[in-house]
Amino acid sequence: MTQALSDTVVETIIEVGDRPIRDVHADIQQAARAGGHVVLRNTLSRHNLGVGLPPGCTLHAEGSVGYYCGGLNTGARITIQRNAGWGCGEAMSAGHITIGGYAGMSVGAAMLGGLIHVRGDCGPRAGVAMKGGTIVVEGRLGYQSGFMAHGGKIIALGGAGPSCADALWQGEVWVCGDVDDLGVDAVITEPTAEQVAEVEAILDPLGLADRSREWRRIVAGQRLWYFQSRDAKAWLMI
Amino acid sequence: MCGIAGRILGAPGPVGRDLVALMAAQEHRGADSTGFAVYGTPRESGYRVRAMGFDRARLERDLADFRAILRDHGADFAEEPSWDSGTTRHYLARLVITDPDDLPAWVQAADAMTDRFEVQSVGRSLEIIKDVGGADAVADKHGVRQMNGTHGLGHARLATESDVRPNASHPFWARPFPDVAIVHNGQITDYYTWREKLERKGYRFLTWNDSELIAVWVSDRMKQGLSMEEALTLSIREIDGVFTYMIATPGAIGFAKDRFAMKPLVLIDQNGAIAAGTEEQAVRRVYRDDAVDVINHDGPSLHGIWTVGNRRVAA
Structure with missing residues (x-):
C-alpha cells in the first residue's frame, strides 16, 4: 500500500493481485475511513472489492473486478475501469458506481438507493x-x-x-x-x-x-x- | 454451486498445470472434491484407463481380477499399471491396455467389479483424475500439473444432490463412449425421468450424480447421429433444470446453458486458445493481463463449440 499527497486529497494505491481479500479489504477500509481516494491495481477480477464503503471516499479499480464490488455502498463514489462480475452494487443504499465495460448478472440487485452507471x-x-x-x-x-x-x-x-x-x-x-x-x-x-x-x-x-x-x-x-x-x-x- | 473450467492450448503443452490454476481460483465454489479431464496425445491403438479402487489393501487382487476380465475380452495390460501413493483407503490407478474385442461389452463386464473397483475413464487420449479435496491437494496427490496435452476440463464440486465420495466427483466419463467427458454446474430436475429412459436403453450409471446423466445423454444423442452442436441444442430444450455444462471430445469442447441463465460462463479466446470458467477471476489466472478481453456467456439458452487446433467453429 502506497500513499501520495496532493494539495487536498490523500491517494492510496493498493495492490490486489493474489493477496488474501481480507487483507485487501482491511487496507481499503483504512484508506476509505480516512476519506481519501483509493486506487486498486492488478485487480485480476477478484471478488468483494470495495464492499461496505462509507460516504465521502472514492475508489477506482484499474481493470476488472469480480462479484459484489461496491455492495452495501452507503455513499462512496466508485469507478471500475473495465468489467464487473455478478452483483455489483448489491444492496447499496447511496453513492455512485460507474462500470466502464460489462456488468455481470444481477447488477444492482436489491439496491435501495444511489446510481449505477454501466457504459457497456x-x-x-x-x-x-x-x-x-x-x-x-x-x-x-x-x-x-x-x-x-x-x-x-x-x-x-x-x-x-x-x-x-x-x-x-x-x-x-x-x-x-x-x-x-x-x-x-x-x-x-x-x-x-x-x-x-x-x-x-x-x-x-x-x-x-x-x-x-x-x-x-x-x-x-x-x-x-x-x-x-x-x-x-x-x-x-x- | 460448483465451478467448472475448460482449457484448450494453441499447441500441446502443460494443460494440467493450467487446469489446476483454473480450479484453484474457484475452490470456494466447492471444496468437496476436484477433478480433471486431460486430453493427452492420442494413442494410435490401445486405451488409457483410469480406475478407482475402494480398498488399497486389495489393490493387487483388484488389478489381477481386472486383468482377467481384460483377457476374456481379447486385451491385456500394455504397460505396467501405476497408482497414487496416497494414504487414503481408496486409490486411483492408471492403466494402459490393448484394444478389447468389443469395448462396450468389456466395459459392461468390468462394471461387475464396481463394488470395489470402478473404471473412471477410457480413451485414446482422455484421462480423468478426480478425488475429494481442493484443487492443489488433488493435483499434488495425482501429479496433475505434470500432465501435458491439448485440452481438458476441470471441476470443483459443492455436493448438493448426492453424497461426497471420490467417485461421485466430476468430471464424468460418458460411459461407455471412449474419450468423452463432462463437467457440470447446476441441478437437473428431471434426472430420474431421464435416467430411467436411458437405463431402459441399456446404459449404466455408477452414481446418483445428475451430471453423470448429462454425459450419457449427450453421447447417446450423438450415437443416434446428431452432431455435437445438435445434441447441445436439444439438451437445452429437453433437459429440465438450471445448468451450465461443458462436454469434451478429442477434437472439441462444447458447452450448453439452460433457458433461465442461472449459471455463469466466462471465456477468454486468444486465437483459438481457450480458457473458460465459471468465474472471470479463474480465467485471469491463465491470462493475467487485464487488457485481454473476457466474453461473458451470461444469457439463456446458449451453446457453443470450441475446436482443438486453433479453430473456433461455433458459439
Whole structure:
C-alpha cells in the first residue's frame, strides 16, 4: 500500500493481485475511513472489492473486478475501469458506481438507493428485486432485467433482451431501442412529458441526455399483484 | 454451486498445470472434491484407463481380477499399471491396455467389479483424475500439473444432490463412449425421468450424480447421429433444470446453458486458445493481463463449440 499527497486529497494505491481479500479489504477500509481516494491495481477480477464503503471516499479499480464490488455502498463514489462480475452494487443504499465495460448478472440487485452507471451491456436480471435508486445502462439490458423490482428505475439506451421486466412490482424499466420480449405481467406504457423529463434529468449529468429518444416505459400490469392461486387466467400468464 | 473450467492450448503443452490454476481460483465454489479431464496425445491403438479402487489393501487382487476380465475380452495390460501413493483407503490407478474385442461389452463386464473397483475413464487420449479435496491437494496427490496435452476440463464440486465420495466427483466419463467427458454446474430436475429412459436403453450409471446423466445423454444423442452442436441444442430444450455444462471430445469442447441463465460462463479466446470458467477471476489466472478481453456467456439458452487446433467453429 502506497500513499501520495496532493494539495487536498490523500491517494492510496493498493495492490490486489493474489493477496488474501481480507487483507485487501482491511487496507481499503483504512484508506476509505480516512476519506481519501483509493486506487486498486492488478485487480485480476477478484471478488468483494470495495464492499461496505462509507460516504465521502472514492475508489477506482484499474481493470476488472469480480462479484459484489461496491455492495452495501452507503455513499462512496466508485469507478471500475473495465468489467464487473455478478452483483455489483448489491444492496447499496447511496453513492455512485460507474462500470466502464460489462456488468455481470444481477447488477444492482436489491439496491435501495444511489446510481449505477454501466457504459457497456448488462448480464441477466439487472436490478433484480431492487427497491430504489437508478441503474443506467448505455448498452443492452440482459435477460429478465428488472425481475421482481419493487422500486427504482432501470434506464437502458441500447435495448433489452428477452423477458424484460418479468414479474415487475413497482419499479420502472425504461428502454430506448428494441425489446426482445416482455416478461410476465409487464406492459409498455406511453410516458408523459414530465416522466421523460425526469429521466432526462438523470441522464444529463452523465452526458447522455438526448431529447429525441423514443422511450418504452415498462411497468407492472398489476395482474400478478396479490396473486390469487385460484385464478386460472393468472396461472396461464405465468 | 460448483465451478467448472475448460482449457484448450494453441499447441500441446502443460494443460494440467493450467487446469489446476483454473480450479484453484474457484475452490470456494466447492471444496468437496476436484477433478480433471486431460486430453493427452492420442494413442494410435490401445486405451488409457483410469480406475478407482475402494480398498488399497486389495489393490493387487483388484488389478489381477481386472486383468482377467481384460483377457476374456481379447486385451491385456500394455504397460505396467501405476497408482497414487496416497494414504487414503481408496486409490486411483492408471492403466494402459490393448484394444478389447468389443469395448462396450468389456466395459459392461468390468462394471461387475464396481463394488470395489470402478473404471473412471477410457480413451485414446482422455484421462480423468478426480478425488475429494481442493484443487492443489488433488493435483499434488495425482501429479496433475505434470500432465501435458491439448485440452481438458476441470471441476470443483459443492455436493448438493448426492453424497461426497471420490467417485461421485466430476468430471464424468460418458460411459461407455471412449474419450468423452463432462463437467457440470447446476441441478437437473428431471434426472430420474431421464435416467430411467436411458437405463431402459441399456446404459449404466455408477452414481446418483445428475451430471453423470448429462454425459450419457449427450453421447447417446450423438450415437443416434446428431452432431455435437445438435445434441447441445436439444439438451437445452429437453433437459429440465438450471445448468451450465461443458462436454469434451478429442477434437472439441462444447458447452450448453439452460433457458433461465442461472449459471455463469466466462471465456477468454486468444486465437483459438481457450480458457473458460465459471468465474472471470479463474480465467485471469491463465491470462493475467487485464487488457485481454473476457466474453461473458451470461444469457439463456446458449451453446457453443470450441475446436482443438486453433479453430473456433461455433458459439
